[in-house]
Amino acid sequence: MTMSPSRPTMHDVARVAGVSIKTVSRVVNGEPGVRASTRERVDAAIGQLRFLRNDGASQLRSGRADTIGLIVEDLANPFYSVLAAAVERVTRRHGHLLMTGSGEGLSEQEQSLAAAFLSRRAAGLLVVPTESDHAWLTQEATAGTPLVFLDRPAAGIVADTFLTDNEGGVRSGVEHLAAHGHRHIAFLGDDPAFWTAARRLDGFHTATTALGLRCDRVAMGPHDPAGLVSVLRAWTQGDDPITAILTGNNIVTVAALHAMRAADVRLGLVGFDDFELADLLEPSVTVIAQDPASMGEQAAHMLFQRLAGDTTPPRTVIQATRLVVRESGRLR
Amino acid sequence: MTMSPSRPTMHDVARVAGVSIKTVSRVVNGEPGVRASTRERVDAAIGQLRFLRNDGASQLRSGRADTIGLIVEDLANPFYSVLAAAVERVTRRHGHLLMTGSGEGLSEQEQSLAAAFLSRRAAGLLVVPTESDHAWLTQEATAGTPLVFLDRPAAGIVADTFLTDNEGGVRSGVEHLAAHGHRHIAFLGDDPAFWTAARRLDGFHTATTALGLRCDRVAMGPHDPAGLVSVLRAWTQGDDPITAILTGNNIVTVAALHAMRAADVRLGLVGFDDFELADLLEPSVTVIAQDPASMGEQAAHMLFQRLAGDTTPPRTVIQATRLVVRESGRLR
DNA sequence: TCGGCCTATGACATCGTTGTCAACCCTAGA
DNA sequence: TCTAGGGTTGACAACGATGTCATAGGCCGA
Numbered sequence: 001m002t003m004s005p006s007r008p009t010m011h012d013v014a015r016v017a018g019v020s021i022k023t024v025s026r027v028v029n030g031e032p033g034v035r036a037s038t039r040e041r042v043d044a045a046i047g048q049l050r051f052l053r054n055d056g057a058s059q060l061r062s063g064r065a066d067t068i069g070l071i072v073e074d075l076a077n078p079f080y081s082v083l084a085a086a087v088e089r090v091t092r093r094h095g096h097l098l099m100t101g102s103g104e105g106l107s108e109q110e111q112s113l114a115a116a117f118l119s120r121r122a123a124g125l126l127v128v129p130t131e132s133d134h135a136w137l138t139q140e141a142t143a144g145t146p147l148v149f150l151d152r153p154a155a156g157i158v159a160d161t162f163l164t165d166n167e168g169g170v171r172s173g174v175e176h177l178a179a180h181g182h183r184h185i186a187f188l189g190d191d192p193a194f195w196t197a198a199r200r201l202d203g204f205h206t207a208t209t210a211l212g213l214r215c216d217r218v219a220m221g222p223h224d225p226a227g228l229v230s231v232l233r234a235w236t237q238g239d240d241p242i243t244a245i246l247t248g249n250n251i252v253t254v255a256a257l258h259a260m261r262a263a264d265v266r267l268g269l270v271g272f273d274d275f276e277l278a279d280l281l282e283p284s285v286t287v288i289a290q291d292p293a294s295m296g297e298q299a300a301h302m303l304f305q306r307l308a309g310d311t312t313p314p315r316t317v318i319q320a321t322r323l324v325v326r327e328s329g330r331l332r
Numbered sequence: 333m334t335m336s337p338s339r340p341t342m343h344d345v346a347r348v349a350g351v352s353i354k355t356v357s358r359v360v361n362g363e364p365g366v367r368a369s370t371r372e373r374v375d376a377a378i379g380q381l382r383f384l385r386n387d388g389a390s391q392l393r394s395g396r397a398d399t400i401g402l403i404v405e406d407l408a409n410p411f412y413s414v415l416a417a418a419v420e421r422v423t424r425r426h427g428h429l430l431m432t433g434s435g436e437g438l439s440e441q442e443q444s445l446a447a448a449f450l451s452r453r454a455a456g457l458l459v460v461p462t463e464s465d466h467a468w469l470t471q472e473a474t475a476g477t478p479l480v481f482l483d484r485p486a487a488g489i490v491a492d493t494f495l496t497d498n499e500g501g502v503r504s505g506v507e508h509l510a511a512h513g514h515r516h517i518a519f520l521g522d523d524p525a526f527w528t529a530a531r532r533l534d535g536f537h538t539a540t541t542a543l544g545l546r547c548d549r550v551a552m553g554p555h556d557p558a559g560l561v562s563v564l565r566a567w568t569q570g571d572d573p574i575t576a577i578l579t580g581n582n583i584v585t586v587a588a589l590h591a592m593r594a595a596d597v598r599l600g601l602v603g604f605d606d607f608e609l610a611d612l613l614e615p616s617v618t619v620i621a622q623d624p625a626s627m628g629e630q631a632a633h634m635l636f637q638r639l640a641g642d643t644t645p646p647r648t649v650i651q652a653t654r655l656v657v658r659e660s661g662r663l664r
Numbered sequence: 665t666c667g668g669c670c671t672a673t674g675a676c677a678t679c680g681t682t683g684t685c686a687a688c689c690c691t692a693g694a
Numbered sequence: 695t696c697t698a699g700g701g702t703t704g705a706c707a708a709c710g711a712t713g714t715c716a717t718a719g720g721c722c723g724a
Contacts, residue, residue: 007475009680020704025682033702050471055451056388057680061709067431067452075420076625081413088407088434097448099399099431102420116429119387120399139382143339257612277609280589293408341710352674357712365672389710393679 008049017045028053059121066096068303069117070126071110072150075102079250079273079292080128083150086296087126094304096123107132118145124303126296129154131195146306148299152195153316160306161316162299166196166272169288169321170203173246173270176286176323178211181331182244182268186217186235188228188256189248197221200248200272217242221252228259236265243331244268250275253285269328283327290321340381349377360385391453398428400635401449402458403442404482407434411582411605411624412460415482418628419458426636428455439464450477456635458628461486463525478638480631484527485648492638493648494631498528498604501620501653502535505578505602508618508655510543513663514576514600518549518567520560520588521580529553532580532604549574553584560591568597575663576600582607585617601660615659622653 010024017024019042026034027042034042045051059065068091072080084100091098099117103110107130114137117125124146125137135156141147149161177185187204190197197220208215219231235242244267247253253271260267271278274289298317342356349356351374358366359374366374377383391397400423404412416432423430431449435442439462446469449457456478457469467488473479481493509517519536522529529552540547551563567574576599579585585603592599603610606621630649 011680021680022682022704022706023702026703029682035702038702052447052451054392054453054680056453057392057709058682059709060386060389060392060711061680061682063709074417076414076417078410078413081410081416082408084413084432085406085408085434088432092433092445097431097452098433099429100416100420101424101430102417113424115384119384120429121386121388254609254612257609261612275609276607277586277589277613280586280593280613281609282614343710353710354674354676354712355672358673361712367672370672386710389679390712391679392681393710393712395679 007054008051009054010051012049013042013045013051016049017041065121065123067117067120067122068096068098068124068126068300069114069120069122070098070100071103071113071117072100072128073103073105075100078275079290083128083292083296086293087300090297090300090304103128103130105130111136123307124148126150126299126303127154128152131155131193146303148303148306150295150299158314160299160302160314162295162302163316163318164196164290164295165318165320166199167203167206169272169290169323170200170246170248171207172321172323173272173286173288173329174204174207174211174213176325176329177244177246177268177270178213180268180329182329183213184217184240184242184244185213185268186219186242186245187215187248188219188221188223188231188245188252190221190252192220197248204246214240221248223252223255225255225259225262228255229263232256232259232263232265232267236263236267242267244270244329247271249273253287257281257285268331270323274324278324279326281328283330286326286329287324288321289324291319295319339386340383341386342383344381345374345377345383348381349374397453397455399449399452399454400428400430400456400458400632401446401452401454402430402432403435403445403449404432404460405435405437407432410607411622415460415624415628418625419632422629422632422636435460435462437462443468455639456480458482458631458635459486460484463487463527478635480635480638482627482631490646492631492634492646494627494634495648495650496528496622496627497650497652498531499535499538501604501622501655502532502578502580503539504653504655505604505618505620506536506539506543506545508657508661509576509578509600509602510545512600512661514661515545516549516572516574516576517545517600518551518574518577519547519580520551520553520555520563520577520584522553522584524552529580536578546572553580555584555587557587557591557594560587561595564588564591564595564597564599568595568599574599576602576661579603581605585619589613589617600663602655606656610656611658613660615662618658618661619656620653621656623651627651 010021013024014021024042027039070084070087075081088098101113103113110130126148128150129152133156134154138157141159147159149159153161189201192198192201205215217235247256250273270286272288274287278285278287342353345356346353356374359371402416402419407413420430433445442462458480460483461481465488466486470489473491479491481491485493521533524530524533537547549567579588582605602618604620606619610617610619
């Protein structure tokens, strides 16, 4: 068992260069007031020893912090991974590093991740919040740690929040279907315990009501394939059969596509969330697209603005959806 | 401008509880030798002040480190995001935190991310390496920082590496097409500057040659839609027309699907990488599936084994692909 | 009653870095 | 020649925690 040589410190660099550690610090931090020849000697020593400053020690002493924490529900979900990638890009551009964690929808896990990030003295936190109360973050926020919520608002706390216009998005989808002659539209949503699912359901109710359409053909998740098939059968048979469905997110859209095939029914379709290959299906699928990359980017920008000293009141930004018209909204 | 109160430290907790900071430290770390009544008083003070230990200071003093760094090419790419999610889960289970960064295929950016992670004194690094030489990491590795490479080997350094059986995967695809009567198969790959793309091309050559098929209908990326269409036209017209194509990754597969539709040609198809909705297309697409979640999980496990003291020689693990048979491999 | 030992607790140095401030050198001006 | 002043440099404390070691107090047996 060989003793692994410990990492070189400024002290080692100073010894090799024949200067004090303070001078090394000055060179490392690009501070003025170091003679060029001295700087060269120090740089040479740094290169020779492959010195890397211990940022932990540096931040402890200086009080700075250059790490950002991001908590999403599931990093493997394309919506969140695209969002995370955008956040990371902005973070990197600001010379900060990003720590990420999946809260998996569990309040407890969200709190433990937040605590871990804050123990690491993260400069700020970006959070896709669970449904639970977030008053426990109030102290952090007032202590000056910027906090930004994404995709959903956090209960029990006021902070910058970036949302999608869920109601408006669904409305545009309903109106699109109606404009193509559909008068009997059903809604397949996700579990309304999810804030976004509930908002989209709201949107369905107001939009159908405004158009004088029936708004009671609704099934909220979680969905199993067999159940979905029988729901579709019921809605398409009997009197007043539906001619179209609106699905509440990409997972439900995919499930609905499978179910429509299994039940052998053909319906108009508009889905919330764009997805790859939506344009290659037969028929291609019209969708209500969100823009997670833009959401992540804007939220990260806001966070860095706060870090830069912006103390204006917290803002809530609602991002419009974009209706991507393909074929599946037309009347059959 | 209100002065934001600085975060409470062990010193503050000690004052409130009427003990020394060393006793607070003992309570926080669950060390024995503290009277129950004292422990209670300290815990009460911690709760009252909402004290969070400064892990940076703790790690500076103790030499511990509980952060892992992950560098992938692009966090938004589903392959890497699924991998990252798996890594994060394992990391979390081991009580560590994950820092992630997108190298974007640039050696320079990869190095700067690695340096940033190592400056933060990451306990270990998981890297999807660029094509460049990685000798610069040798010192770190011998200094005891566990290093694990994913998806591709790193040049110029020996370390644990987790790969997919790219050649074998392509071979299984070619054999599948041949078994369904295809004797004229083309290969659409990505830029062979990517290690995986080159390996898959190798696989195509050896597999077709072994079966006595032509191996010269090959087009490597980057692909533009128009170019792809004309390539397909050329291969399907003239004498000895192809009847099937094998695509080198999911992006090329999607591009090929678009091009086939645009060129109005119908060909057998097997694609490298599974993708959502592959089963809903007409015809459903047979794919050579990788398992990024398993790769990330295994690699992270390996890293924690190394951290736990495993000093056996570096291993290279090659993960088999799985042929997901759907309809598109059949002869038309 | 006293010594010895074990338990609970605290004083202090220390991790690697940076902020403060003093000291040094050199040159220019008197 | 002496002094003032600017440009360099270093000594030292401090950031918030933990490791080492000493000490105070209680209990036991002799």
